[in-house]
Amino acid sequence: MNQGRTSRQSFLGPDSDERIASITVGVVGLGGGGSHVVQQLAHIGFRDFVIYDDDVVEDSNLNRLVGGTSGDALSLLPKLDIAQRTIHGLVTGARVRGFACRWQNQPEALRECQIVFGCVDSYVGRSELEVSCRRYLAHYIDVGMDVHGTNPPIIGGQVVQSSPGGACMRCMGYLTPARLSEEAARYGEAGARPQVVWPNGVLASTAVGLAVDLVCDWTKKRRRAEYLVYDGNKGTMLQSVTLNHVDLASCPHFPVGDLGEPFEVEL
Amino acid sequence: MIEVRVSREMYEAMRADLARPHEFAAERVGFSMGRIGITASGCMILLTRYCSVPDEHYIDDPTVGARIGTDALTAVAHAIYHGRAKAEGVFHVHVHEHYGKTGMSRTDKAELPKLVPGFRSVGPQAPHGIIIWSLDHAAAWVWLPGSSEPVRADKTSIVGAPISVFREEWLS
């Protein structure tokens, strides 16, 4: 029952508080995108978190790292600590399992999540998260932004929902050979990519909105998959045209029964 | 901690199958195949596929809600055998038509655990067990490989749109 703090979100449903509190949510990457996501999830009432980031806050992060302070940058505070501070400051009794490492080095906790937010820099990293989520029947919500071109620069971004049994990021035309090849040709180096707080905010908010709908079903849309493209110059968030001819309810890349511990055939 | 996790799609197919009327059985049963996943808190049973019990495999026994015959159990044994390489086990599934917390009825306690040794003999490396759905909750018992005693699942999750999570500790 929605009371007090959550009384203004009662439109999400009479049992929305319990539904939200029942979810184990993962956030991989606690930088510009992930810090927004964590803050919003805590505000809404999620209380069981699994979070990963092995980086520390620096001055150059403060233009976008939500919750970070100048003092944090001076002391090179781990981004993980900022996320934990945000969550515990909003959610009494929150369960936060935080890992100051790559998730691939300690993946077992992430498997317990029903929803995982990927706020990472590389296409390969996104692909790895999606594989893990498919294997353990979790929704994967990807968030990312970039700035490209000049005169004027173009702010772009995406929010992708890849769900068990539904179209994956390859099906939806987000993870393409062109993107993966280009990244491999750069040897995976992202470099100092332009990042600013307001597109991160738009994208994180959209991603969290998708997650809340998966939990509370308040729109009744029951999305099997989603790929939203952000145009920061026009201020639009539109469904990608690549979905026009995609069956969102199926995926040939992830067989539905391929779940659990990896299985191999001895030859 | 043990969690049982199923996709919304499979759950709804399972529920639709179990809701079908039968000529003489008061209720239906089914079998779900499942595999183990290792988690930080313990393990997860991920349901991989659902096997419906054909009408003709039921036995007319008015003393119980549903009774299945040896044909049904032979089919289950075949499914376990074919899933052995993948360590895919079987879970007996049925529905209790009420809301809220559920558990094994007297008949369930008397009959269902007796099935598991047979499952384990065909697929000793796989998990096996029992899942009971209420109209809005679930209870599950899991026999892990190497263990002759079941463990009650702490949580059951239906992942899809929407997500539903049923936790044992909320019931206390």
Next chain:
Amino acid sequence: MNYPPEQVEELKAYCSKLHYFEEAGFPYFRMGGLRLPTGCSPVEVEALYCPVDRGDGYPSRLFFLEPVSGPFSRNWHVSNLHIQGQNWTAYSWKVGVANPTLAVGLVELMKGLTRPQ
């Protein structure tokens, strides 16, 4: 698995154990005890051989579970790639042979460890 049995048999000559799996729709051969070319260290290593383009522009890839060194320096641009629940490393080397058999493809990949460039 859609590979001719005779090609799979040929692969077994290069390792002590051979397994097959698919992940995200891509085929992998896990080669336990893959015997590396002379001059490489270690002598044997656990490796994953993917004989198809995984979408990154490399026609095939060879991934290793532990660091491998050879007579020439290579660009080990893949590190901690998560496949089948483990973390793998790989060097940049593109096989130029068209439609190789599994074994020929593997040999061409391993040449990347012992060729100057």
